[in-house]
Amino acid sequence: MSSSEELNLSVPGSQTSPSIRADWKAGVVVMSGESYPENSFELYDQLIQWIASYLSTANQSLTLELHLNYLNTSSIRFMIDIFDLLQTSFEEGKEVLVQWMFDDRNPRSAELGSEFKEDYTFPFLILSINA
Amino acid sequence: MTITTNSLMFLREFFSDYRILICFNGPISTTLIGEIGSALKEHIESHHAPELEVMDVFSVYIEMSQNIRKYTTSHGFSDAESSATVVIAAAEAGHYAVCAGNLVEMEDGKALLKRIHELADCDKAQLKVLYKQQLRQPHSQIPGQGAGLGLIEIARRSSQPMEASLDPLEPGRAFFSLRAII
Numbered sequence: 001m002s003s004s005e006e007l008n009l010s011v012p013g014s015q016t017s018p019s020i021r022a023d024w025k026a027g028v029v030v031m032s033g034e035s036y037p038e039n040s041f042e043l044y045d046q047l048i049q050w051i052a053s054y055l056s057t058a059n060q061s062l063t064l065e066l067h068l069n070y071l072n073t074s075s076i077r078f079m080i081d082i083f084d085l086l087q088t089s090f091e092e093g094k095e096v097l098v099q100w101m102f103d104d105r106n107p108r109s110a111e112l113g114s115e116f117k118e119d120y121t122f123p124f125l126i127l128s129i130n131a
Numbered sequence: 132m133t134i135t136t137n138s139l140m141f142l143r144e145f146f147s148d149y150r151i152l153i154c155f156n157g158p159i160s161t162t163l164i165g166e167i168g169s170a171l172k173e174h175i176e177s178h179h180a181p182e183l184e185v186m187d188v189f190s191v192y193i194e195m196s197q198n199i200r201k202y203t204t205s206h207g208f209s210d211a212e213s214s215a216t217v218v219i220a221a222a223e224a225g226h227y228a229v230c231a232g233n234l235v236e237m238e239d240g241k242a243l244l245k246r247i248h249e250l251a252d253c254d255k256a257q258l259k260v261l262y263k264q265q266l267r268q269p270h271s272q273i274p275g276q277g278a279g280l281g282l283i284e285i286a287r288r289s290s291q292p293m294e295a296s297l298d299p300l301e302p303g304r305a306f307f308s309l310r311a312i313i
């Protein structure tokens with residue numbers, strides 16, 4: 001049995017990819033930055049694996065806190081995979097929450113959050129960081 | 132040919148006449164895409180029209196250049212064959228033109244033109260429907276690993292229908308050019 005720290009995921013951010021911090025014990029995933037890496041599969045696959053494994057084994061809620069100013073279309077495609085996992089777990093009775101944080105100076109980020117939210121029924125909050 | 136001081140002057144006039152802000156011609160790398168993108172964002176943040184969103188121009192630029200990267204990589208093109216021409220220029224009333232072109236197989240170019248004309252006939256609501264449909268396609272069925280989605284994104288961010296052309300080069304190949312006004 002691994003300790004909870006070994007189950008955490010931490011990926012540093014760069015100009016083209018967001019930082020990712022997934023805390024198993026807290027049940028929180030935080031992503032922050034812009035996402036347009038050339039190989040989005042490489043970045044997102046590890047996160048999707050982590051979330052899938054967390055949702056199927058951890059007996060507690062999951063919160064995604066997303067501070068994403070910009071995503072290219074291939075990153076958006078992978079976020080759909082993540083939100084689909086959350087939706088399935090939500091329908092099975094699991095507590096999941098997405099907090100989509102946007103800066104008022106970048107209304108496109110708020111619109112992107114709203115377009116994601118339209119397709120799901122789990123709690124999906126779109127919050128201004130300037131409030 | 133070797134460049135002369137006269138040709139530099141000619142180039143300068145050409146850039147000025149077409150109000151070109153950023154231009155790149157050559158094999159495009161991931162690092163270069165990022166660096167040009169940062170310069171672009173910085174420039175537009177201080178110059179844009181009030182109703183224009185900086186991230187729209189940035190997004191169109193990223194989708195165009197990454198589409199070229201994906202196309203040339205998936206076709207195993209050499210450095211010379213992978214050469215891309217990317218131009219960002221000022222357009223009317225504080226808007227921007229983003230143009231990109233690259234060598235393509237003639238058949239791929241024809242398919243692209245057809246797709247772009249289809250998208251040009253769509254209004255914003257129809258584009259959103261297409262976008263959502265494409266997002267729901269399984270990964271393996273996305274042609275060129277996402278080119279389909281990229282073109283829809285460009286169309287959604289554009290303030291005018293996209294323009295595209297195909298100029299035949301060597302047999303079976305052509306130079307494909309795309310222009311979006313944001």
